[in-house]
Amino acid sequence: MLRRRARPGREADPAGADPLDAAQERRVRAVLALGGVPQADLPDGVQQVRLRLLERAASGREAPRDVSAWAAVVASNLAVDWHRARRRQDRLGERLAALRPPEHTVGGEDTRLLSLAVARGLDELPDAQRQVVVLRFYADLPVRSIAEQLGVPEGTVKSRLHTAVRALRDRLHQDEVV
Template sequence: MGHEHAEGQELLLRALHDAHAAELGRFVNRLTGDHAYAEDVTQETLFRAWQRPGVLERPEAAVRAWLFTVARNLVVDDWRSARNRHEVGTDAPPEQHQADATDRVLDSWLVSEALSGLSSEHRQVLVHGYYRSLSVREIAQALGVPEGTVKSRMHYALRAMKLALQERGVTQ
């Protein structure tokens, strides 16, 4: 029984790797710009999932969200500990806590990653509407489409964006 169990566990880990490693690796590589580090984080994330079989019994979208959240947290924790190793102690700490920019940077990367997965039509209306702060009328003129089309695309773009972010572990 022990040998069969070990074989089953190895098959589970291989299936987990085949299903998620490439996408997780690309995600972490975009966050960090370090391919070797991305592979390490990907392997650690998959190993943690393998250690928690209950996670793998969830629906596919929930498994993906869990994996992206774990990978993101591993990167954040590593960055914070690296920053702490390089900090110099002082007898007079600042009176006010300074906001940690790490979460803000990672969130912007997550948004960029999610945007890149949208269709060009959806990406265009979001970029024009949210990043350039154009009105529906201005977007319609810029893209040469009716205002109703802009409203429709915006609705579906926001829905797709929300789904893409949830799959990456951003919940709302």
């Protein structure tokens, strides 16, 4: 549907066809790459552009006059969003390192290294595990409150905490921090 409107004279695409042709996909990949998105994340970015095109068509809005240009703008916005998310993650690590109570600063440089290593380890955890670790150990919420706030059973919170703490411990041993 989108291609037909963007390219008069072509036959209508069958239902479920790819809204981006090969040239448009290459252009989207190039815009994402030039925007600084890592090679590993490019397929996800292309899928996001496809999804937005399909959502636009499903909502009944008119297709863009130039699908290729529209897709490039969307790709550019996705690259900006990717950088914002990355900066947020970096700041989270810095904030978590700064949250250590002052009484634990006895070791000076050693404690700073430990804090940074823990922050990096937290960055590598899946979102659900990171969330329960932060709520339990940094926000000091009991397991029951975490379960209620997240809408999951207490056992799930405990399981996520156990898995996350084990992963953090392994990471700290691997990095020879502890």
